[in-house]
Amino acid sequence: MASDPQFDIFEWHPAYQSCQRYFLDHAQFDGGVQAVAALVNIKLPFQWTPPINGSQVTPYTPAPAPQYSQHGVRSTPPTIPAVFVSLVPFVRRLVVTGFDKEPILHGCFGDDYKQGIGPIQDVERRNYLFAAKSGGWKSVKQEYDMSSEESVPFLRPLQNVQLVEIEGAEKAWSAWLAMEDWMVGPRAPEAMEGGASGT
Template identity: 65%
Template sequence: MNFQTNFPAGYPVFHPRGGPFTGAASSSSGESRSGPHGPGAGAGAPEFDIFDWFPAYQSCQRYFLDHAQHDNGVQAVAALVNICLPFQWTTSPLVNSTGPGPHASGPGAYNLPWPRTGPVQNTRGQPPPVSVSLVPYIRRLIITGMDREPIMHGFFGEDWKKGVGPVHECERRNYLFAAKSGGWAQVKYQYDMSPHESVPFLKPLQDVQLAEIEGAEKTWSQWLAMEDWMVGPRAPDVEESGANRGGS
């Protein structure tokens, strides 16, 4: 089975067990960004194992549902950045990781073209473990400058760096890309989730390290090459290496 996953520009490349990982902290100099935003992934960085990462991500999901969303501090942050916690959803609220609460509906219902939770039942007709995407919360914390280590710890638990750290790094890079692609209004529009959960304010990316900027610059250049169809055998690095071989 092929576990290679195709992500948009800026997302990590997941490989089978023992394979490499190219993440958001990689840079042309091979440096990696350390600190509260998860492990770096430049040259010489530890390999990323999807089989090790996924249980850690699920652990963060359970912590978020069973503990964090019921904490007063997390609720205060969520209110400030205007995002509903799962137990506050007016349609099928989730009070914990065991399943949905009583059905409810109202004007504050979350309205997206995809569901927040997983399928109703699996192939055996049994309800699967509840799965809530943590990406909307990570994105909202990043764009409001709230993705500091204490807050990330409060939302996603003690092992948040291992569980949501890679996603966090990728979404930080995507925020840089969004800022470069359009103006303030367009960026805010892209990050608004619904009329009832619009972004109240935007802040520039916080605690940025040089390696993070260099990694984003390199990936942005790769995207510009993609726009000009400079991919595959026409990729700039391929052409440069071929020219070097021809001149040697």
């Protein structure tokens, strides 16, 4: 994401918000999405306490209180903000269980998933490679368990891996090892000066 010179946060963010709205307003109530969530053992927002049933805040208000200002009663109520639900935990769970496939991503996040979720998926796939390289199965599983109720039921090796993805991860991993040795900035190895900067 941030290390990709082609990445434009101002183009990405509206697409991500579109994915959030689709996930909250439609996908979480779809039977197929609910089946995948049950299999990979992650609660959907409507199953949380308190539940999130859509992308807009809908607090219980029996009667709207008048809004006062120095000029008297204000007739228009304040704007209700949109709910923020991070999609990253859901993408992480799909990646490590091998369910980050196009039909599933489209079903969960809608038509804008390539632009809105694609960059997060790329980063999380790389993070999964890093986790596997830096620790054994037990430590990787602990990293991806969310709670005792939402522990990851199984881990699958990364699916549909392309050579360019492995090479990019290797370059980023080398940059991270250099960071651990403080080989950054003026001390960075020549091969990395214009290269990757981790995730």
